[in-house]
Amino acid sequence: MRIGIAGLGLVGGSLGLALRLHHDVIAFDPAGTGEIAAAEDLAGLLPAELVIIATPLDTVVPTLAALAPLAGTAVLLDVGSVKREVARFAETAPAAARIVGGHPMAGSTVSGLGAARADLFTGRPFLLIPTARSDDAAMALAGEIARAVGAVPTVLSAELHDRAVARLSGLPLLIARALATAGAEFADLAGPGFTDMTRLAGTPKALAEAMLAGNADQIRVALREFRVTLDAAERELG
Numbered sequence: 233m234r235i236g237i238a239g240l241g242l243v244g245g246s247l248g249l250a251l252r253l254h255h256d257v258i259a260f261d262p263a264g265t266g267e268i269a270a271a272e273d274l275a276g277l278l279p280a281e282l283v284i285i286a287t288p289l290d291t292v293v294p295t296l297a298a299l300a301p302l303a304g305t306a307v308l309l310d311v312g313s314v315k316r317e318v319a320r321f322a323e324t325a326p327a328a329a330r331i332v333g334g335h336p337m338a339g340s341t342v343s344g345l346g347a348a349r350a351d352l353f354t355g356r357p358f359l360l361i362p363t364a365r366s367d368d369a370a371m372a373l374a375g376e377i378a379r380a381v382g383a384v385p386t387v388l389s390a391e392l393h394d395r396a397v398a399r400l401s402g403l404p405l406l407i408a409r410a411l412a413t414a415g416a417e418f419a420d421l422a423g424p425g426f427t428d429m430t431r432l433a434g435t436p437k438a439l440a441e442a443m444l445a446g447n448a449d450q451i452r453v454a455l456r457e458f459r460v461t462l463d464a465a466e467r468e469l470g
Contacts, residue, residue, distance in 0.1 A: 234258070235377075236277025236306075237284045238269060238295055242340060243311055244286030245348030250381040253350070261345075262287060268294045275302050282373060284334075285310040289442040293321045300329040307370045309334045309377065313397055314446035315361045319390035322363035332374040333361030333390060335397070336383055341434040351382065358383035361390050398450035403458060405440055406451070408432035 233255045237244050240261040251257050260277055262269040268291050277283050277299075283306050285295050292312040299308055307330045310318055315333045322331045338356040340347055358378035362371055371387070378385035388396065412419075412433040415426055444451060 233282065234280045235282050235284065236260070236280040237286060238262075238274060238277060238299075239284075239286035239288070240345045240348075241286065241288070242343050242345070242347050242352075243336065243338075244284065245345040246338075246350065246352040247284060247286065247311070247336075247381060249348055249350035250353065251377070254380065262291070269298065271298045271302065274299050278302060278306060279304065280306050282307045282309060282377060284377075285312075288438065289313060289446055293317055296321055296325070296331065300325045300331070303329065305330065307332060307373050309374050311336060312446075313401065313443045315390040315393045317446065319361065319363050322365040325365050329365045330367060330370040331363045331365040332370050333363060333393070334374060334378070335359040335361070335393065336378070336381070337400070338383075341431060341436070343436040343439060353378075354382035356383050357386050359393055359396075360385050360387050361393050362387065363390070394447050394450050395453075398447050398454045402444055402447055402451035403454040405432045405435060405444070406455065407458070 235251055235255050235257050237248050237257060237259040240248065240259055248257050248259050258277055260269065260273055283299060283303060285292055285308060287295050289312045292310050296308060296310060296318065309332045311334045312318065313335055315335065318333045325331060336353050336356060336358045338353050360371065360374050360378065375385040408430050412430040415422065
């Protein structure tokens with residue numbers, strides 16, 4: 233199978249390393265972070281049976297919009313961490329477009345192509361989100377790709393995905409930041425418990441801020457729920 237990849241950060245690079253073991257992979261990386269690739273550059277990824285959009289989160293939908301009129305029968309699979317915006321775009325995308333949302337639940341506090349590794353997704357959930365432009369064959373192909381990189385495909389709606397990721401990624405990031413700030417005075421005394429719990433505070437700023445902004449409403453709900461839990465814990469102290 234020929235697979236195109238737009239974006240060569242940690243996720244795109246790791247997908248490329250894993251997929252090229254068994255497939256013909258052609259990749260393209262925009263000039264810089266936050267840059268939207270030109271249509272003529274994206275066209276170089278075609279013809280392909282599948283094009284993976286692994287660009288920075290705030291450029292995913294513009295990249296999909298540039299690719300959709302060019303892709304023909306190719307499936308477009310984005311791997312960003314927020315999905316409702318992708319689902320909304322798909323509702324107005326060209327009728328022939330085939331768009332599946334995806335999100336491998338794997339990552340690192342180290343970003344960039346230099347941190348990519350072929351085993352990043354092994355045993356990890358690979359969330360797949362059907363859209364108004366997904367068909368059965370497109371979903372099946374996306375699932376095949378997830379399994380090809382060692383991940384476990386799991387189908388969710390865009391709404392449920394963003395609710396889950398708010399609690400599994402956004403909330404832990406904010407808690408890690410808060411813990412790191414609270415313990416900063418004594419950080420040089422910290423053992424592995426503290427360092428393990430604050431590791432997420434080192435998430436690259438651009439990646440973290442895009443994810444928090446893109447899913448802010450659901451993260452606010454998760455924060456309110458967490459405050460209830462904290463209040464209950466404080467009461468238990470007597």
